[in-house]
Amino acid sequence: MERGLATAKWDAEGVAPTSAPLVTAGVLQDYQTTREQMPWIAPWYRQHGRPIRSHGYAGAESALHVTQQCTPNLRMAPGADDVGFDELVATVKKGIAIIDGGASTDFQNRAGAGGGTMREIVNGRLGDKLKYGGFLFDSAQIWKDLTAIGGPKSASRIASSDDKGEPNQTTMYSVEAVPGIIKNMSIIDMLRKA
Amino acid sequence: MTTRQNSLTARVPSPSAASTAPPQRSRFLSQAECTALFERARALATGGGDTQLRLESKWTGNVRYARNQITSSGDTQNNPVTLTRAIRGAAAAVQVNQIDDVPLEAAVRRAERLVRLWPEISDDARQMAQHFTPLPSPKVPTTGFRLDDTARDSAMRSLIQSREEPFLKPHIFFDSTFNLDAASRAAAVKPLVTPAAEAGMLAAGYIEVSARGRTVMDSVGLSLYYPYTTAQYSVTVRDPKGRGSGWAGVDWNDWTRVDAQQLSAIALDKCLKSRDPVAVEPGRYVAILEPQAVCDLCASIMKTPYVQRQFAESGRGPYAVGTEGGTKIGERIFDPRITISADPMDPDLGFVPFDEYGHIYHPATWVEHGVLKELAYPRSYGIANLGKNTGLPSNGAFRMSGGTVTIDEMIAGTKRGVLVTRFSSVAVVDESSLLSTGYTRDGLWLIENGKISKSIKNFRFTESPMFILNNVEQLGAPRRVFHPAAPIVVPPLKVRDFSFTSLSDAV
Numbered sequence: 001m002e003r004g005l006a007t008a009k010w011d012a013e014g015v016a017p018t019s020a021p022l023v024t025a026g027v028l029q030d031y032q033t034t035r036e037q038m039p040w041i042a043p044w045y046r047q048h049g050r051p052i053r054s055h056g057y058a059g060a061e062s063a064l065h066v067t068q069q070c071t072p073n074l075r076m077a078p079g080a081d082d083v084g085f086d087e088l089v090a091t092v093k094k095g096i097a098i099i100d101g102g103a104s105t106d107f108q109n110r111a112g113a114g115g116g117t118m119r120e121i122v123n124g125r126l127g128d129k130l131k132y133g134g135f136l137f138d139s140a141q142i143w144k145d146l147t148a149i150g151g152p153k154s155a156s157r158i159a160s161s162d163d164k165g166e167p168n169q170t171t172m173y174s175v176e177a178v179p180g181i182i183k184n185m186s187i188i189d190m191l192r193k194a
Numbered sequence: 195m196t197t198r199q200n201s202l203t204a205r206v207p208s209p210s211a212a213s214t215a216p217p218q219r220s221r222f223l224s225q226a227e228c229t230a231l232f233e234r235a236r237a238l239a240t241g242g243g244d245t246q247l248r249l250e251s252k253w254t255g256n257v258r259y260a261r262n263q264i265t266s267s268g269d270t271q272n273n274p275v276t277l278t279r280a281i282r283g284a285a286a287a288v289q290v291n292q293i294d295d296v297p298l299e300a301a302v303r304r305a306e307r308l309v310r311l312w313p314e315i316s317d318d319a320r321q322m323a324q325h326f327t328p329l330p331s332p333k334v335p336t337t338g339f340r341l342d343d344t345a346r347d348s349a350m351r352s353l354i355q356s357r358e359e360p361f362l363k364p365h366i367f368f369d370s371t372f373n374l375d376a377a378s379r380a381a382a383v384k385p386l387v388t389p390a391a392e393a394g395m396l397a398a399g400y401i402e403v404s405a406r407g408r409t410v411m412d413s414v415g416l417s418l419y420y421p422y423t424t425a426q427y428s429v430t431v432r433d434p435k436g437r438g439s440g441w442a443g444v445d446w447n448d449w450t451r452v453d454a455q456q457l458s459a460i461a462l463d464k465c466l467k468s469r470d471p472v473a474v475e476p477g478r479y480v481a482i483l484e485p486q487a488v489c490d491l492c493a494s495i496m497k498t499p500y501v502q503r504q505f506a507e508s509g510r511g512p513y514a515v516g517t518e519g520g521t522k523i524g525e526r527i528f529d530p531r532i533t534i535s536a537d538p539m540d541p542d543l544g545f546v547p548f549d550e551y552g553h554i555y556h557p558a559t560w561v562e563h564g565v566l567k568e569l570a571y572p573r574s575y576g577i578a579n580l581g582k583n584t585g586l587p588s589n590g591a592f593r594m595s596g597g598t599v600t601i602d603e604m605i606a607g608t609k610r611g612v613l614v615t616r617f618s619s620v621a622v623v624d625e626s627s628l629l630s631t632g633y634t635r636d637g638l639w640l641i642e643n644g645k646i647s648k649s650i651k652n653f654r655f656t657e658s659p660m661f662i663l664n665n666v667e668q669l670g671a672p673r674r675v676f677h678p679a680a681p682i683v684v685p686p687l688k689v690r691d692f693s694f695t696s697l698s699d700a701v
Contacts, residue, residue, distance in 0.1 A: 106618070
């Protein structure tokens with residue numbers, strides 16, 4: 001990815017990063033890998049008849065930090081139909097639009113929660129803004145609940161970061177993604193208590 | 195500048211000896227070295243004005259282990275200098291961590307180039323910068339000025355410290371920490387791992403020690419330096435099949451106060467007892483919060499900006515009253531058994547007596563018997579609004595008062611409730627109430643009829659420390675917890691009506 005936050009000529013282990021399809025048509029295809037990791041997962045690559053080589057995703061926040069596997073720039077392929085956010089909204093009779101904001105997951109990247117600018121969708125049109133709107137999701141399930149995605153014209157790039165490791169470090173990467181429609185999303189009042 | 199080394203034998207500066215010690219190359223810079231560095235930067239300056247140097251000279255050493263074996267160890271030295279030049283009412287700051295002459299001069303020149311980028315200066319900005327650079331009558335225009343936040347902060351903080359202010363001198367440099375070299379750290383790991391390995395569990399832990407010299411010096415006359423050490427240890431023990439997890443950790447200035455073996459034993463015990471959790475309904479529970487859980491939830495009550503007086507007076511945060519500048523100072527905000535204080539000289543809480551900008555920390559009682567007594571403010575605020583010549587800054591460190599009830603006694607007196615080891619991923623979702631959300635982690639148990647009955651699955655919670663500290667039933671003895679950002683001493687608490695809102699499958 002050109003000018004992505006994780007774009008590099010070589011990674012921290014001297015490997016030229018390569019693009020790798022991680023998920024194709026909903027099926028897991030590959031892992032994000034470094035040279036250090038390859039011996040650990042070499043059997044999986046042998047089993048699948050693939051070369052045992054790092055994708056070049058080793059990195060560190062700075063020269064003061066330990067080299068480790070870092071999330072590369074990620075790209076979610078657009079849908080075949082070149083529809084945008086507004087056109088997706090137009091297909092929804094009753095729902096909620098999450099327009100911007102952010103989300104984070106628990107310590108095992110399973111349960112997630114987020115918030116931001118959210119508006120009602122009524123008969124295909126954006127309605128009132130939700131005060132203190134938030135959402136909960138299961139990181140694996142959310143992709144299975146995807147019913148439609150935007151096309152090439154709706155793609156946009158955002159910055160994201162990973163905090164991990166001890167000593168702690170933060171690394172940045174870019175994500176190119178398109179909007180999507182997700183069924184059964186849990187919408188909550190962020191100020192709700194049990 | 196970064197170096198990695200395995201054998202460490204450098205001399206240790208102390209608060210009393212540092213000012214007279216000869217210049218030396220150490221794992222971090224002494225006061226004499228910082229002074230010499232500042233004088234070199236000052237001599238490189240051109241075009242008049244003033245110069246400020248801020249530096250946290252630091253050595254850190256660490257060892258990490260996972261799956262019962264050491265995975266990495268490192269030593270790092272760094273001298274991140276923030277160098278500010280103020281000329282004719284404008285200021286600009288540059289950061290550099292190479293401190294020999296060539297990069298230092300390049301940093302000075304760059305700061306001076308940045309200063310010249312601001313040709314027009316407003317009254318407000320000129321007033322700030324004048325305190326840093328007390329020029330007689332700067333001939334500058336008065337409109338269209340834009341000062342970046344860093345430069346603005348530098349100018350403002352120099353205003354605050356434009357006069358010498360006495361500071362406390364806590365004993366926070368310890369040879370036990372400084373001498374924990376790579377070999378010592380590696381040797382410390384085996385006894386920490388062995389019990390977990392023998393029990394068939396997987397331990398992962400992290401030891402980090404550091405020795406630092408914090409300095410703030412400027413050409414107006416400020417010259418602050420303080421050496422200190424930090425030590426931290428945390429350990430997670432997990433069942434190999436992911437059936438249970440336990441954690442323990444603490445940080446101190448003195449490594450000898452870190453009882454790593456006891457912490458490892460606690461984590462192992464929690465792991466074994468947390469295996470095979472069952473799901474129980476989310477809802478409101480009586481909760482017994484171990485001190486770490488109290489810290490994880492309540493650290494926000496003393497964090498910037500919430501604890502800042504100006505923030506409250508702007509109508510924001512938990513200590514604001516309305517939007518007309520009122521605060522809750524003088525009002526009872528917590529249970530009367532709660533007193534919250536901070537003192538650099540507190541032997542369980544000691545911290546550097548000034549911040550990285552040179553603000554002096556004074557002993558403060560923020561909450562006394564549940565009544566909000568003070569909110570933090572800078573010296574400029576004290577002068578302008580309170581008729582005081584000092585500020586009352588906060589670095590987030592605090593001690594919360596406690597009681598004498600043990601956790602076992604809390605459990606014995608609970609008909610139905612939960613015991614919480616700690617929280618993670620805690621985020622404030624509403625700044626006016628500090629309502630927060632996050633997850634329980636590394637040990638959560640159901641209490642029934644005065645006994646722990648079973649390990650239960652983790653919860654997501656939505657709760658506020660402002661509410662919980664009004665729902666206190668019992669308090670235990672305060673103790674230091676794991677919070678490397680700022681020292682915190684808190685008691686275990688038994689509270690009612692804690693709001694757990696959903697289940698989390700993570701173990």
